[in-house]
Amino acid sequence: MNRKVIEAGRDVLDLPSDALELKLGPSHPATHGTVRILLQLDGERIRKAEVEVGYLHRGFEKECESGQYYQVFPYTDRLNYVSPMINNVGYALACEKLFDLKTPERCQFLRVIASEASRIADHLTCLGACSLELGAFTAFLYAVEARESAWDILDAMCGARVTTNYVRIGGLSHDTDPSFPELARHKLADVARLQKDFEDLLLGNPIFRERMEGTGMLPAPELIALGVTGPVLRAAGVPYDLRRLAPYLVYDRLDFDVPVGGAGDNMDRFLVRTEEIRQSARMIEQCLARLPGGPVDIDDPLIRLPGKGKVFGRMEELIGQFKVVTEGPKPPPGEVYFAVEGGTGELGFYLVSDGTGKPVKCRARSPSFSNTQALSRMVEGSLLADVIPTFDMINMIGGECDR
Amino acid sequence: MAARVTQVDREAVRRSTGALGVAATLRGLRVTSRHFIRNLWGWMVGKPQVRTVMVPEEEDPKPAAFRGMPVLVALDSGKERCVACGLCEWACPVDCIHIEPGETVDEVERYPRVFDIDMGRCMYCGLCEEACPEEAIVMSARVDISAFSRAGLLWHKDQLLTPASQLARRLAYIREDYGRR
Amino acid sequence: MVGESQTAGQGDEAAAQHPLLRALAGRFGARVLGTHAWRGDVSAVIEAGALLEVARFLRDGGEAGFDMLLDVTAVDYLGRAPRFEVVYHLVATTSGARIRLKVPLDGAEPALPSLVSVWPGANWLERETFDMYGIRFEAHPDLRRIYLYDEFEGHPLRKDYPKQKRQPLIGPGSRAESGSTR
Numbered sequence A: 001m002n003r004k005v006i007e008a009g010r011d012v013l014d015l016p017s018d019a020l021e022l023k024l025g026p027s028h029p030a031t032h033g034t035v036r037i038l039l040q041l042d043g044e045r046i047r048k049a050e051v052e053v054g055y056l057h058r059g060f061e062k063e064c065e066s067g068q069y070y071q072v073f074p075y076t077d078r079l080n081y082v083s084p085m086i087n088n089v090g091y092a093l094a095c096e097k098l099f100d101l102k103t104p105e106r107c108q109f110l111r112v113i114a115s116e117a118s119r120i121a122d123h124l125t126c127l128g129a130c131s132l133e134l135g136a137f138t139a140f141l142y143a144v145e146a147r148e149s150a151w152d153i154l155d156a157m158c159g160a161r162v163t164t165n166y167v168r169i170g171g172l173s174h175d176t177d178p179s180f181p182e183l184a185r186h187k188l189a190d191v192a193r194l195q196k197d198f199e200d201l202l203l204g205n206p207i208f209r210e211r212m213e214g215t216g217m218l219p220a221p222e223l224i225a226l227g228v229t230g231p232v233l234r235a236a237g238v239p240y241d242l243r244r245l246a247p248y249l250v251y252d253r254l255d256f257d258v259p260v261g262g263a264g265d266n267m268d269r270f271l272v273r274t275e276e277i278r279q280s281a282r283m284i285e286q287c288l289a290r291l292p293g294g295p296v297d298i299d300d301p302l303i304r305l306p307g308k309g310k311v312f313g314r315m316e317e318l319i320g321q322f323k324v325v326t327e328g329p330k331p332p333p334g335e336v337y338f339a340v341e342g343g344t345g346e347l348g349f350y351l352v353s354d355g356t357g358k359p360v361k362c363r364a365r366s367p368s369f370s371n372t373q374a375l376s377r378m379v380e381g382s383l384l385a386d387v388i389p390t391f392d393m394i395n396m397i398g399g400e401c402d403r
Numbered sequence B: 001m002a003a004r005v006t007q008v009d010r011e012a013v014r015r016s017t018g019a020l021g022v023a024a025t026l027r028g029l030r031v032t033s034r035h036f037i038r039n040l041w042g043w044m045v046g047k048p049q050v051r052t053v054m055v056p057e058e059e060d061p062k063p064a065a066f067r068g069m070p071v072l073v074a075l076d077s078g079k080e081r082c083v084a085c086g087l088c089e090w091a092c093p094v095d096c097i098h099i100e101p102g103e104t105v106d107e108v109e110r111y112p113r114v115f116d117i118d119m120g121r122c123m124y125c126g127l128c129e130e131a132c133p134e135e136a137i138v139m140s141a142r143v144d145i146s147a148f149s150r151a152g153l154l155w156h157k158d159q160l161l162t163p164a165s166q167l168a169r170r171l172a173y174i175r176e177d178y179g180r181r
Numbered sequence C: 001m002v003g004e005s006q007t008a009g010q011g012d013e014a015a016a017q018h019p020l021l022r023a024l025a026g027r028f029g030a031r032v033l034g035t036h037a038w039r040g041d042v043s044a045v046i047e048a049g050a051l052l053e054v055a056r057f058l059r060d061g062g063e064a065g066f067d068m069l070l071d072v073t074a075v076d077y078l079g080r081a082p083r084f085e086v087v088y089h090l091v092a093t094t095s096g097a098r099i100r101l102k103v104p105l106d107g108a109e110p111a112l113p114s115l116v117s118v119w120p121g122a123n124w125l126e127r128e129t130f131d132m133y134g135i136r137f138e139a140h141p142d143l144r145r146i147y148l149y150d151e152f153e154g155h156p157l158r159k160d161y162p163k164q165k166r167q168p169l170i171g172p173g174s175r176a177e178s179g180s181t182r
């Protein structure tokens, strides 16, 4: 509605001054196809941002409530699909807390290896995607090539890169073979080499720095009040890492650093993640060096399926097999919450049992959901272009956010 | 043995930029040229350094643990090992297996008259393989399920039956693994 | 005390020993309907009317300082009275201390005060609980569905919502709009 008005004797173009509404997503390449951000723009400045999620909602909890406890594992793969092993482990640990089980040493070490390899893949995806969306395509290729190596470690463990379905209540679906430590070390060396190239190429770059430094900041108390966890919170200087604060599995026996930032801008978030990749590799190496022998599963035919060899020959085990598959392992009635440090923050599982083989409630506390909520607060008042790096550094994973 | 809290090093990043970003640009050029030469040389001497695999002309190497689509193991006689106990049907989280048992005069007494897997729903999770007490359903290395219609994704028993010789690697893998328990 | 919750009765002795639960029970008296500690998780069942006060006390009062609200969800115990239980998980980011709050609610028109004024992070979590269970959070700044679309009928995580139920398609291209009989 432009019209010419006569002002002080001159023709002046009267430009509309109400806010421009811009809908970013849901199919915008930088939103990874699953979220819509409604922006109200005043020129390049964001007056108001509203985030709409739910494009990937598929009823995770409803599905879980209709199956046995062991049937939930494939669904947890699809929560945070860039670090599926951590979800597997988190759910298994919640179940084990409910059943009051303790898994063998070897199983715990393998679970840590799986979690940390997943974390490497998660962070590399996040960093790679961020560089891509800021225009650094080559850096992205190095990151996904490194991620491929991290996935090779998972691949060797469970036979899948993304849909892992590896962890079981009281054990793992498979043991690894003797050549595994060798392969894992080799792949970690690949990751380290490519990560160095990735950082050399990107970090010092003035354009990259200008887009990352001083953008997307929010003070730590506000992040905490909003429920933000993970690298985003650590970048603001809060050392909230469950591996340090409430160590599960064998994390209390490993040596590692928890990197924290100061300013809490996107650059800090990026650097926290690059350092966490190195620390994860360090943890995997320690686990490989100390990987004990022995079984990976607990010896309880009413919870963990007995070995096939036994099922073929013995009636008792065969009956156990039938019972475990059809009725599922039965926990005592009660409720537990267990959280692990996921790729994007605290990933918790809240289980309510009434003593039958099916959960009454199986809730995933997803870090992406709470973190994405903080996005609008982070970008309001900043420039439109800052939405992209901020959104990338929040690392919203649709599968986990929308469940 | 413990976790230490450390501070990330922003100063190093700042320094690495150099005056006007020249140092950063040169370093970037060095990295990309090294990759370029390495890949080019690998390609010239026939040892490519890139991870691209020309599927389907080339075979994509798969680990022993690889889970492709579930198939039925056929005995030498061409019959299935399956005894239609229905455990895989129970275990499948997405209910994509459909079995109708029949009776036979063989020593096993039961066989699946109908055994369908809806490949449009199957997620290759492997829970059916784990549940089966007879090693009759195993995860093959096959992943080629494309079809022209939804009905084409419903695989029937005759399509699923695979000679044990073709599944030797998987059978050996699960036997070794389950033997450990 | 017992009977309010699925798990009441378990670990009640342990709960009686827990300093935080003791402090809560001492301060809010009968408005704390029950406490229990099981498998290392401590929880307190409280009245809806006391929720805001308890939340403020847990955040500001006492030494624990539960500064983060991790999760809000509900459980539907269909066939039991009270039918719903809204569950909050809190954590103190410095010490890692945790507590679970549970608020039993009647089935007819479940409603309770919103915690957005205490932890702004409750905003989306309460919207999700409203979306999935139809529980109203009073004084919530923006209580509408978050995952599902506004035209969706019912609340899918209620136990009486059938898992396979279909809802009509909406929007452009849907049958209702285009009038096609595909």
Ligand code: SF4
Binding pocket: B070, B091, B092, B093, B094, B095, B096, B097, B117, B121, B122, B123, B124, B125, B126, B127, B128, B129
């Ligand atoms: S692989 Fe999983 S989804 Fe597929 S048929 Fe077996 S149990 Fe079902």
Ligand code: SF4
Binding pocket: B081, B082, B083, B084, B085, B086, B087, B088, B089, B099, B131, B132, B133, B134, B135, B136, B137
């Ligand atoms: S579990 Fe094995 S034997 Fe039983 S029906 Fe399935 S494939 Fe056949």
